[in-house]
Amino acid sequence: DIQMTQSPSTLSANVGDKVTLTCRASQSIRSWLAWYQQKPGKAPHLLMYKASILESGVPSRFSGSGSGTEFTLTISSLQPDDFATYYCQQYNSYPWTFGQGTKVEIK
Amino acid sequence: EVRLVESGGGLVQPGGSLRLSCAASGFTLSSYEMNWVRQAPGKGLEWISNISSSNMNTHYAESVKGRFTISRDNAKNSVYLQMNSLRAEDTAIYYCATGGSCINGFCDNDLYFRHWGQGTLVTVSS
Numbered sequence: 001d002i003q004m005t006q007s008p009s010t011l012s013a014n015v016g017d018k019v020t021l022t023c024r025a026s027q028s029i030r031s032w033l034a035w036y037q038q039k040p041g042k043a044p045h046l047l048m049y050k051a052s053i054l055e056s057g058v059p060s061r062f063s064g065s066g067s068g069t070e071f072t073l074t075i076s077s078l079q080p081d082d083f084a085t086y087y088c089q090q091y092n093s094y095p096w097t098f099g100q101g102t103k104v105e106i107k
Numbered sequence: 108e109v110r111l112v113e114s115g116g117g118l119v120q121p122g123g124s125l126r127l128s129c130a131a132s133g134f135t136l137s138s139y140e141m142n143w144v145r146q147a148p149g150k151g152l153e154w155i156s157n158i159s160s161s162n163m164n165t166h167y168a169e170s171v172k173g174r175f176t177i178s179r180d181n182a183k184n185s186v187y188l189q190m191n192s193l194r195a196e197d198t199a200i201y202y203c204a205t206g207g208s209c210i211n212g213f214c215d216n217d218l219y220f221r222h223w224g225q226g227t228l229v230t231v232s233s
Contacts (some may be wrong), residue, residue, distance in 0.1 A: 043223040044152065094166050095152040095168045
């Protein structure tokens with residue numbers, strides 16, 4: 001199975017900060033990576049797919065990059081609505097696997 | 108508007124069974140691969156199963172293989188998850204989610220989870 005490792009586990013930041021979340025795969029997944037945002041008590045919400053393609057309706061302050069085994073999700077200017085947990089997920093090979101999540105909290 | 112509504116969750120004893128349903132609307136279910144993803148209380152997301160649009164192919168996580176069975180009824184716009192031999196560690200919110208699509212024999216690589224239901228809680232406890 002492909003292991004997905006996210007860092008950091010928790011990130012404390014202020015509104016307006018630029019933040020970068022990292023996701024590493026245990027083997028190459030090419031660009032078959034998605035990012036999701038989840039708020040407490042809610043279902044996850046797709047932000048990004050194929051590593052760097054922004055889902056329709058997602059604000060442009062979100063961007064993604066990477067290929068192979070190293071990926072990043074960047075929020076250029078953190079907004080109050082962005083405080084949530086973020087998960088990466090590979091869909092290169094079965095079983096599909098998620099990272100353990102990065103919680104972005106208010107500093 | 109795409110809508111997925113899960114039902115069938117509840118409290119069940121260890122060793123028991125439950126059947127979850129996912130009712131789909133707002134899109135052509137028969138064109139889409141469908142997935143079940145779960146989340147244990149306070150934990151991360153775990154993909155557990157999917158089924159191809161044609162109903163021909165299914166995949167399972169090792170943690171549920173041999174105990175859970177995914178199926179679909181495109182005429183009823185529904186996807187199901189039959190869960191047998193339930194264990195305490197199966198306690199979780201279960202979400203259904205869309206996957207890739209196959210239209211006119213062409214299947215895309217959009218295998219991520221674009222649309223999600225609100226989830227249904229399964230509690231396995233005596």
